Amino acid sequence: MKLISLTRAVCAIVLLSAAPLAAQGMMVHDAYARSSTAASTSGAAFLMLMNHTGADDRLVGASSDVAEKVELHQHAEDANGVMRMGEIEGGVPIAVDAAHEFKRGGDHLMFLGLKRPLEQGDIIKVTLEFEKAGPVEIDVIVDQDRQPGHGTMDHSGHDKMNHAKHGDMSN
Numbered sequence: 606m607k608l609i610s611l612t613r614a615v616c617a618i619v620l621l622s623a624a625p626l627a628a629q630g631m632m633v634h635d636a637y638a639r640s641s642t643a644a645s646t647s648g649a650a651f652l653m654l655m656n657h658t659g660a661d662d663r664l665v666g667a668s669s670d671v672a673e674k675v676e677l678h679q680h681a682e683d684a685n686g687v688m689r690m691g692e693i694e695g696g697v698p699i700a701v702d703a704a705h706e707f708k709r710g711g712d713h714l715m716f717l718g719l720k721r722p723l724e725q726g727d728i729i730k731v732t733l734e735f736e737k738a739g740p741v742e743i744d745v746i747v748d749q750d751r752q753p754g755h756g757t758m759d760h761s762g763h764d765k766m767n768h769a770k771h772g773d774m775s776n
């Protein structure tokens with residue numbers, strides 16, 4: 606009998622400590638990936654990251670078994686006014702309780718050297734590497750048909766806010 610009550614006590618502690626964790630950590634919304642054509646050897650993923658870890662953090666890298674390499678990319682205007690994409694130097698800082706949107710025409714995860722074509726509807730595993738939170742594995746659905754700015758979640762309001770906030774792509 607003593608053993609049973611001890612087990613119950615342990616379970617209660619586990620439940621209590623697990624409950625608040627459900628709303629904590631790095632939260633990922635609306636992650637999807639696509640490539641420009643079925644034969645493309647590169648692709649990109651887009652998602653909304655929310656930092657509920659309780660501390661400022663920074664996305665410093667990413668990897669996936671579908672690609673040789675996953676880079677953190679941004680679109681930025683060069684000296685001639687041409688939009689170009691390139692690696693984000695020093696990673697992507699995400700303040701505590703802030704969100705960062707990786708979206709079409711903006712920051713994105715770039716898959717280089719795809720080992721297999723991104724098939725519509727496939728779920729691919731991507732590991733996001735954070736400075737403090739460490740590796741976080743996420744599921745990303747391949748959605749070739751997704752139109753820019755039309756997520757499964759209605760965040761048309763977010764889009765407007767982010768345009769205003771992140772109007773300066775140089776930061």
Ligand SMILES: [Cu+2]
Nearest residue numbers: 678690691715
């Ligand atoms: Cu890119």
